[in-house]
Each structure stands twice: as structure tokens, then as C-alpha cells.
Amino acid sequence: MSPLVLTPQQQKLIDDRAPSIGRLFLNRVAETPNREAFRYPDANERWHSLSWGEVGERVNKLAAGLVSLGLELEARAAVASGTRVEWILADLAINAAGGATTTVYPSTVSDDVAYILSDSGSVIVFAEDDEQIAKLREKRSELPDITKVITFDGQSDGDWIITLADLEKVGEAYLGDHPTVVEDRVSAIKPEDLATLIYTSGTTGRSKGVRLSHSGWVFEGAAIHANGILSIDDLEYRWLPMAHSFGKVLQMTQLEIGFAAAIDGRVTKIVDNLAVVKPTFMGAAPRIFEKAYGRVVGMMEEEGGVKLKLFRWAEKVGLEHSRRTRAGQSIPAGLKIQHGIADKLVFSKVRDRFGGRVRFFISGSAALSADVAEWFHSAGVIILEGYGLTETSAGSTVNHPDHLKLGSVGIPFPGVEIKIAADGEVLIKGPHIMHGYHNLDTATKETLDADGWLATGDIGELDSDGFLKITDRKKDLFKTSGGKYVAPSHVEGVFKGVCPLASQMIVHGNDRNFCSALITLDPDAIAAWAESHGKSGQSYTEVVKSPEIHALISGYVDELNSKLNRWETIKKWEILENDLSIETGELTPSLKVKRKVVEEKYRDILDGFYAGA
Known part of the structure; x- marks a missing residue:
């Protein structure tokens, strides 16, 4: 309930x-x-x-x-x-x-x-x-x-x-x-x-x-x-x-509510349009937030010196303020003063990149890194993670600005029931459940039982406050040859939180004696890094294969491993020569990784990690 x-x-x-x-x-x-419904750009x-x-x-x-x-x-x-x-x-x-x-x-x-x-x-x-x-x-x-x-x-x-x-x-x-x-x-x-x-x-x-x-x-x-969480006076940016x-x-x-929405599906125009439209909220896939996080942190690291020291100090202050706020603890006077300074000098500039009026973002369609969500929260940018499937007409749970747990996907919508099966699978029931798969009766019966419970294919848990946490896709969980279960999306999410250059990490290790990973880096972040490291004009592939980038990513993988259980740690990895894309069939249009497609495409690299092991 x-x-x-x-x-x-x-x-x-x-x-x-x-x-x-x-x-x-x-x-x-x-x-x-007479109220505004939509705004949209023309060719000019x-x-x-x-x-x-x-x-x-x-x-x-x-x-x-x-x-x-x-x-x-x-x-x-x-x-x-x-x-x-x-x-x-x-x-x-x-x-x-x-x-x-x-x-x-x-x-x-x-x-x-x-x-x-x-x-x-x-x-x-x-x-x-x-x-x-x-x-x-x-x-x-x-x-x-x-x-x-x-x-x-x-x-x-x-x-x-x-x-x-x-x-x-x-x-x-x-x-x-x-x-x-x-x-x-x-x-x-x-x-x-x-x-x-x-x-x-x-x-x-x-x-x-x-x-x-x-x-x-x-x-x-x-x-x-x-x-x-929304009113008729809100303004949505929808891409x-x-x-x-x-x-x-x-x-x-x-x-239902009647607010206005600015419509433009061009992903490359999101940042520019946010500054023009100045929305109060926006829905997005996690990759958008990960890119924004990587861009801000990467820019500060490239600046170095006093600016970087100020940024790191502000991050530390913001994180302590965020954690105390979410825990319902009082904020000491000294921290309040420090946070006010950090907000004026650093965090307000982060919010200005999104138009300066955003009350919150809504994240869905894939798992959001808890570290990235916490970083945004410390900067005064709330990301409400929600959860649902196409089979549930999208939403089934969502966090609330005043009732929020980072790392969770929130509480069920009113009228929606959720329970956890014996094997950990999340089951959902409610008025929003699909009527079945078109022309696929067998597949429908495998997913939707006679009592109306939908088997989501996701592994999760409900805490004592009713918040749902998704661990991983049931089919993606794997067991190493040592008998230890690994949730790859958890490892991948942690990596995206520590590496501002990251685009994707695909963790591999089913029936293997250790975990390995394929890594792709964000092309925009790499271009910015190359510009400030004497590699301007070099191709993406040349830059990501350079010894300097390898050493940099090696440090981030070490930081990742320090946050994991021993059996989850990444022993071997390689940076791919190209980022994953929709056009190459490695990502879905909603930016989810097609894990099996990627693993099959790079089978030689993965097998090479274990040769002679």
C-alpha cells in the first residue's frame, strides 16, 4: 500500500x-x-x-x-x-x-x-x-x-x-x-x-x-x-x-492539470533551450543528468587552481547540508552560513545552466546513479526518480519533493499496489496495467497473471516507509564462477558517479571467475578534455586510446573498486573506440543499453579478458 x-x-x-x-x-x-498549451520553435x-x-x-x-x-x-x-x-x-x-x-x-x-x-x-x-x-x-x-x-x-x-x-x-x-x-x-x-x-x-x-x-x-x-507535485502554473520542457x-x-x-509545455525533441538543443524556455520541471532519462554532471565536474577539473578548490569545498558543504536536510536534522549555524556562500558562488551557477527556475527534474526509463542524484541534490537541484514500464502506462512510483529518498524510485501512485515475489521480482497491480501484448497471448500470460499482477522483470525491495528500490533487471543479474551474485547496473551506476568522463560501462562476469567491463566515454567531455590537453583536432578514438586517458580512467576504476564488494570489483577493462549509439543498435531509443548486443559485438575483447585465467 x-x-x-x-x-x-x-x-x-x-x-x-x-x-x-x-x-x-x-x-x-x-x-x-485562453491559457497557453504548447510552445514550439520554428526553423529559425x-x-x-x-x-x-x-x-x-x-x-x-x-x-x-x-x-x-x-x-x-x-x-x-x-x-x-x-x-x-x-x-x-x-x-x-x-x-x-x-x-x-x-x-x-x-x-x-x-x-x-x-x-x-x-x-x-x-x-x-x-x-x-x-x-x-x-x-x-x-x-x-x-x-x-x-x-x-x-x-x-x-x-x-x-x-x-x-x-x-x-x-x-x-x-x-x-x-x-x-x-x-x-x-x-x-x-x-x-x-x-x-x-x-x-x-x-x-x-x-x-x-x-x-x-x-x-x-x-x-x-x-x-x-x-x-x-x-505539479500545478497549472508550471512550465514543462519536453524533449x-x-x-x-x-x-x-x-x-x-x-x-489533466493544464500547465504549458515547450516541445522540442532535439537532444542537442536541450541545454540551449532550457536557458530560453526557463521551465519549472522536465522529465528525462538518466543519461541526460549524467552528461550534465560530467560536463560541470569536468569543466571545474580542467580549470584547476583556486576555482577547483572552491568547487570541491562547495561540494563538501552541499553534501553535508543535503544529507542533514534529508535526514530531518537541524542545520548548524556555521553550516548555514557556509552553504549560503557555496550556493551563491557555485550552486546558483549550476542551476542557471537549466534556466534558473527548475523546481525539480523527473528521471525515469532507466536507473539513475545514486551518487549523481545526490550531487544534484547538494547543488539545490532535486531529481525525483520514478519507476514504471511501458506495460504499466509508464509511471507506477515516484519520489515527492517533500518525501524523498535518493537511491529509491519513490512510493507507489495512489491506487497502485506493489509486492515483491519470493525471488525478489517486483510485481505491480492497478488501473494502469496493460491489457496484454498485441497478438501474443502466450507472452501475455507469462507476464500478467489471472489476478492482474504484472511481473516486471525487475528485482527490487520495499523499505519500511513504502519506498521501492530497484536492484537490477532480473535477466541481467549474474553469478560468478565463485557463486557470488552481481548486479551490474549497481556497479555501472557507481562508476558514473565517480567518473565525469563516463558515458557507459557494461559489466560482464556471468560464470567467470572475476568481473570485467567495457567502458565508453562521453564524446563532448572528451572533446573538452582534448582541447585543454594539447590534443585538439585529434579524433575521439585517438584521444580515448591515449596513455593519458588510460591512466585517468584507471584511477576512476580504482576509486570505483574501493566502493564495491571484493567479488564485484572490476579486474580488467577496456575503453571502446566509439561510444554506444541508437544508430548502431547498441542503445534503445530511450537510451537503455542493449547489453546482449554489446556483449556479442565485443565478444573477442571480453573473451580476451579471461584468456589463460
Whole structure:
């Protein structure tokens, strides 16, 4: 049970939640038509704004256009695009027309696009640009059910492919003869109807379509609203892939609460945009925080001298202040004075990098290093780590700014039950649980039992205060030949906390007599290091293979090992010549490492660690 005690008003938010996404959206437009809904950049980096009333008008036309094209209740319409305001308009229109959105990452190769569209039974596709259209043209013979492609930026052929503006015109004409068509469709949607079909990017095997209902998504928004961490006056910066459940749940929360969101999916623009947008919160994958941490610490280490000494002093002061605060202890007068100085000279500058108004960040989709989270907290930047799966409509637990335990993923959402199985696996039950895997009854029965408990595949524990801590993925835990269990993500998280140059560490050691690791370094951090060490102009590979970098990383591995049990320590390691990437198939679009792919790709290196051992 959740230790969060709801007021009657908070409980009412959950009990009286809208029956569908379409109704939730129409309610939002009616309640706050003049408030800002979205802002977005144009090609010249100028930002534009849309009110909820303006969004309502556009979505009404788009939804009517989809109905006129033959989209039926629960029929699938796919969106193949990066995160942008048009993605959201398309998704809202699909749901308002009673259809279900199939999500396709823009990085998905054509074979997998064809599989997703075919398996889902999608009949309409929103394609971002000519690159996405080319994939559809290549596989058109395999996609006879696709009746229309609607493009955001690509070229229209006036027949099979039309523009988003064309769809709006079609919808406007249809509304002339059927003025209540969208309201009629929304009224016909049942809470348990299919709203979204998300194909998990998966760290192994072919992706599975996760069937998620209107009721589950609306519950997510209502539960987060009831948690009380956000208000209508907040401003979100959203870069997360809308094809990922994390992006979708933020959208549901926005519809529920009504705050504005700045939308731009370009990862390279996050830091620049934060300074312009000045949001009050943002959701992100841990890699974003690890990069920011590495950049700040790396810059200070390169400065050296008095600035570095001041920075290290501030870190020490901030850490003591953070730990006392989180423990509910009083802050001595001397520490208060020191912290005020450290905050003015150091920590305020860290916060300014994020726009200066952030109340907190929300971290999800993978494990966040506890050391990195604590470093941010000591700088006055709160990261609320949460937990969930695509199969749970994203969120199931989250920390609260006033009820926080670093290293945990927080407490369950109100209405969500969590228990730990005999083997340590986390089991979840609630209104947000998927209805199963699309066309995969056996896989559904293996994951979801008859009583509604979802087996997450994660190993975890609940403490006496109801906070959940995730140890590792069940399938990733391994045992050394000496019989000792190792949780690789724990070791990897500690490394990212001690090494500001780190991008990834992949710990290996199943049935081996010691642990080894493959290490990749952050290209931006390496470029900065090279600039200040006489290696400007050298390639990433040349720099990371240099004796100087090897000696530097060796020191960080020694520091890592000092924090681990003997059987967890890394005895041998190697820095890879390239960072892992989505494009090479080593990372999922949500930046999770495909561990088996990486281990197979670098099998010769791993086997070499143990040759003759």
C-alpha cells in the first residue's frame, strides 16, 4: 500500500477522472481555452505559442479528417516522427476520433517499420518527413492496409500522401456536414478501449506491441495530479520521445492539470533551450543528468587552481547540508552560513545552466546513479526518480519533493499496489496495467497473471516507509564462477558517479571467475578534455586510446573498486573506440543499453579478458 494519505479532494481527482483521453482533452479545452498549451520553435529557432482553444480547433479538424478517411473506433493510426508539436496534435486527433495510436520511433529501420505497421493493423500513418516516407514507399507492397500517409514536412503526392494542412482542410469540410462528429466519437469511447499500441524498443528480441487503454492513461494523469507535485502554473520542457511511454504520460498529466509545455525533441538543443524556455520541471532519462554532471565536474577539473578548490569545498558543504536536510536534522549555524556562500558562488551557477527556475527534474526509463542524484541534490537541484514500464502506462512510483529518498524510485501512485515475489521480482497491480501484448497471448500470460499482477522483470525491495528500490533487471543479474551474485547496473551506476568522463560501462562476469567491463566515454567531455590537453583536432578514438586517458580512467576504476564488494570489483577493462549509439543498435531509443548486443559485438575483447585465467 502507498503511505501517501490523500485528502478527500485528491481522492476525488482519481475517482472522478474522465472516461477517455478524448474526453479529458475536450474538458481541458473547455476549462482553460485562453491559457497557453504548447510552445514550439520554428526553423529559425523562434518560439511560437498555442492556447488550449487553438489546439482544440486544430485537433477538432484533424480528428474529423481522420473520421472522413475511414478511421474507426480502436482502429490504429501510426505516428513515425520525432518529438514535435505536430506529433502531439496527431496523437490527440487519433484519440479524439476514437482511434488508437501506434508509435514508431523515427530511427526505426524500414524492415521493423513494416513489421510494426503490419502487426498493429495500422491503416493510416503520420510520417514526419521524406525520410520516413521513403521507408513506407520501400515496403508499400507489404502494407496493403495503409490507405493514407499524412506528412508533417515531407512531399505530398496529392493521393496516397497528403500534408497535415490537407487533412485539416478535409476535416473542416467534413465538419460542415457533420458538426458533432468529434463529440459523437468521444462519447462512444469506452474506458477500456484501446488508446495506444506502443512497440517496446526492447533490449533483446523483436519488439512487442503493448496494448494500453484510455482508462489506464487517464488514471496516470489523475494519480500524478493527486500526488500534488505539479500545478497549472508550471512550465514543462519536453524533449522525450513521444513514441515512448514516458513522453505519453507527461502528455496525460498536462491534459489533466493544464500547465504549458515547450516541445522540442532535439537532444542537442536541450541545454540551449532550457536557458530560453526557463521551465519549472522536465522529465528525462538518466543519461541526460549524467552528461550534465560530467560536463560541470569536468569543466571545474580542467580549470584547476583556486576555482577547483572552491568547487570541491562547495561540494563538501552541499553534501553535508543535503544529507542533514534529508535526514530531518537541524542545520548548524556555521553550516548555514557556509552553504549560503557555496550556493551563491557555485550552486546558483549550476542551476542557471537549466534556466534558473527548475523546481525539480523527473528521471525515469532507466536507473539513475545514486551518487549523481545526490550531487544534484547538494547543488539545490532535486531529481525525483520514478519507476514504471511501458506495460504499466509508464509511471507506477515516484519520489515527492517533500518525501524523498535518493537511491529509491519513490512510493507507489495512489491506487497502485506493489509486492515483491519470493525471488525478489517486483510485481505491480492497478488501473494502469496493460491489457496484454498485441497478438501474443502466450507472452501475455507469462507476464500478467489471472489476478492482474504484472511481473516486471525487475528485482527490487520495499523499505519500511513504502519506498521501492530497484536492484537490477532480473535477466541481467549474474553469478560468478565463485557463486557470488552481481548486479551490474549497481556497479555501472557507481562508476558514473565517480567518473565525469563516463558515458557507459557494461559489466560482464556471468560464470567467470572475476568481473570485467567495457567502458565508453562521453564524446563532448572528451572533446573538452582534448582541447585543454594539447590534443585538439585529434579524433575521439585517438584521444580515448591515449596513455593519458588510460591512466585517468584507471584511477576512476580504482576509486570505483574501493566502493564495491571484493567479488564485484572490476579486474580488467577496456575503453571502446566509439561510444554506444541508437544508430548502431547498441542503445534503445530511450537510451537503455542493449547489453546482449554489446556483449556479442565485443565478444573477442571480453573473451580476451579471461584468456589463460
